[in-house]
Amino acid sequence: MGTVSLSDTWVYALRLPHDPRAARVARMTVRAALDGHGRHELLDTVELLACELVTNAYRHTGGPCSLRLTALDDGRLRVGVWDGDPRVPAPFAGPHGGRAVPAPPGAVGGRGLHLVQEYADSWGAWSLGDGEGGGLPGCGAGKLLWFETGSPGPRPTA
Template structure:
């Protein structure tokens, strides 16, 4: 008898409208995918960090966003969020491993991306397109967590 093992790699993609409920939809999608693939080990971290990136996409752009959740062959999980704004915020605009300072006490922002820096194993981002006014294609921010996060 032949048994078929589920694939070790998989990917889900979700297009999100510019809607205040987008982060909640992203969290539900991530939760369902990770539970379905038996990856509860990373659920809390991936759900939190995904919510932060999608919330920033909503807050800082006027257009839609896209989410991609991937399981890599070595057990890492990668989340990428695309949005229409080409500005890459810290810590994503820095070389790998270079950390940002904590946000100011009493400041109104900056904590969400600091959480990505604190809990993800790696992260990055880059603008898309040629950077000419009116011709940019936005940016992609991503993070990865290892198995057993």
């Protein structure tokens, strides 16, 4: 009988409705996927940043969003959140290296993209336009905000 070798690369995709509970479902999904793959060292960061992007999609659009987790073969994890609004928020719309302005003390919101820039190893966005067939299967138009975390190199052992 042969031995089964598990792949270090994997992808999970989740379509979330426009619902205030979507961020919680995203957090639970991230936790389950990373726990299941022994990627505990990324859990807190990915859970926080994915939740921030899903929350932004809920707050700033009127439709569903999608969360995609991709384990890359060099040990990094890429997380993308798609929503139907093609407008890419500043500073993601500018040249890479533009920085989000931290929210003033006492502000209720405005920290999500700043957190992504502070804690992700890399990040970016693509506008997919406002017409149909924006380039991502099943997503149509809109935008994709993404980040990567986990330094390149051999995958840590669980």
